[in-house]
Amino acid sequence: MKDNIFLKIDGLAAGYGRKPLIEDISLELEKGQILTLIGPNGSGKSTILKTITRQLKAIDGIVTIDGSDIFRMHSKELARQMSVVLTQRIETELMTCRDVVAMGRYPYTDYFGRLSDEDNRIVESSLKRVHALELADVSFNEISDGQRQRIMLARAICQQPDVMILDEPTSYLDIRHKVILLDILRNMSHEDGITVIMSLHEIDLAGKISDMLMCVDENHKVRLGTAREIFANDTIQKLYGIEGGSYDAVTGGVELAKPCGSPDILVIGGNGSGIPVYRKLQRKGIPFYAGVLYENDIDYRVAKALAADVISQKAFVPVSKNTEEKAYEVLNRVSAVVDCGCEHGEYDRINTELLKEAVRLGKKYNDIGSIERMR
Numbered sequence: 001m002k003d004n005i006f007l008k009i010d011g012l013a014a015g016y017g018r019k020p021l022i023e024d025i026s027l028e029l030e031k032g033q034i035l036t037l038i039g040p041n042g043s044g045k046s047t048i049l050k051t052i053t054r055q056l057k058a059i060d061g062i063v064t065i066d067g068s069d070i071f072r073m074h075s076k077e078l079a080r081q082m083s084v085v086l087t088q089r090i091e092t093e094l095m096t097c098r099d100v101v102a103m104g105r106y107p108y109t110d111y112f113g114r115l116s117d118e119d120n121r122i123v124e125s126s127l128k129r130v131h132a133l134e135l136a137d138v139s140f141n142e143i144s145d146g147q148r149q150r151i152m153l154a155r156a157i158c159q160q161p162d163v164m165i166l167d168e169p170t171s172y173l174d175i176r177h178k179v180i181l182l183d184i185l186r187n188m189s190h191e192d193g194i195t196v197i198m199s200l201h202e203i204d205l206a207g208k209i210s211d212m213l214m215c216v217d218e219n220h221k222v223r224l225g226t227a228r229e230i231f232a233n234d235t236i237q238k239l240y241g242i243e244g245g246s247y248d249a250v251t252g253g254v255e256l257a258k259p260c261g262s263p264d265i266l267v268i269g270g271n272g273s274g275i276p277v278y279r280k281l282q283r284k285g286i287p288f289y290a291g292v293l294y295e296n297d298i299d300y301r302v303a304k305a306l307a308a309d310v311i312s313q314k315a316f317v318p319v320s321k322n323t324e325e326k327a328y329e330v331l332n333r334v335s336a337v338v339d340c341g342c343e344h345g346e347y348d349r350i351n352t353e354l355l356k357e358a359v360r361l362g363k364k365y366n367d368i369g370s371i372e373r374m375r
């Protein structure tokens, strides 16, 4: 075993009753590492997290934090080591948000649960950290789902744990607060050395923040890897069973299915000018060719996902004879060429030439609307 391993899961089996739903989970995390569970609905992410946090009894295996078996720890001792943000609601009659956050101090308070000045200071700084100071005196029952999620994070921070476990912590947050939350988690892991295990549905964010990913598939099988390993090829597409559309591992973007049928339009884009046109054609269900695009052009990956075929050229080399021939062959075959308005330069002069030829053939249009009106 490596000596810097802080959290270790060995042969864990999780499920309901005696029947394991997920088996053979083994992994090791260093202090401050972030592990994110991803996978489709019902695959078992929450089941794993509930087992690690002892809300469900483990069917087999052990989990240790800094060498201590958490299944044998006293609950107050565990609470000093691990804080938990799960999706279920907590009973909080007549409690303010500050009261809820202060509950995070219970592993440190005396028999009567009295808060010291230091405890109160930590409560305030936790509220501040999640940008929720203005909610401190508001009733916890009267705030929105997204605000509640931030308060629950503040409560977990207040607990000053070594390990934080979060189940879908971003599910109700708007994009600004998703970014803030992930930034808080990253700072906690880097600066305070807190080890984080969470589940996320935003796979692009999961790939950006995590040291390690755990994929849980629809058959409840797990696979571990770095973002680079997991996002290679069509792993994500298979994991989520995306049939109609596609997932681009490089951009982290999901594209809907490409339009069916044989294309009769060539879209000449480049430098981002093509993307809105490709998307518009996709929405209208009109199949199209895209070209001529260098493989490092911003338009290229979306074109690959949405166009019936892309006339493309390897990056950093002049347009080849083959590409040129293919472009003219397509130009002659289609009945319309859409000019996306990109300024073409020396390296993609071919596109300027193609557009000139399209004018000569009476096939050039500046937008899709005008093609539709002509039809």
Ligand SMILES: Nc1ncnc2c1ncn2[C@@H]1O[C@H](COP(=O)(O)OP(=O)(O)OP(=O)(O)O)[C@@H](O)[C@H]1O
Residues within 6 Å of the ligand: 016, 021, 039, 040, 041, 042, 043, 044, 045, 046, 047, 048
């Ligand atoms: N209390 C329970 N008793 C029995 N089966 C359960 C219980 N809770 C969940 N399950 C089942 O366990 C499986 C995994 O559920 P789990 O909630 O872990 O999935 P998940 O990956 O977290 O899904 P989601 O992304 O939708 O939150 C599902 O088939 C679910 O029906």
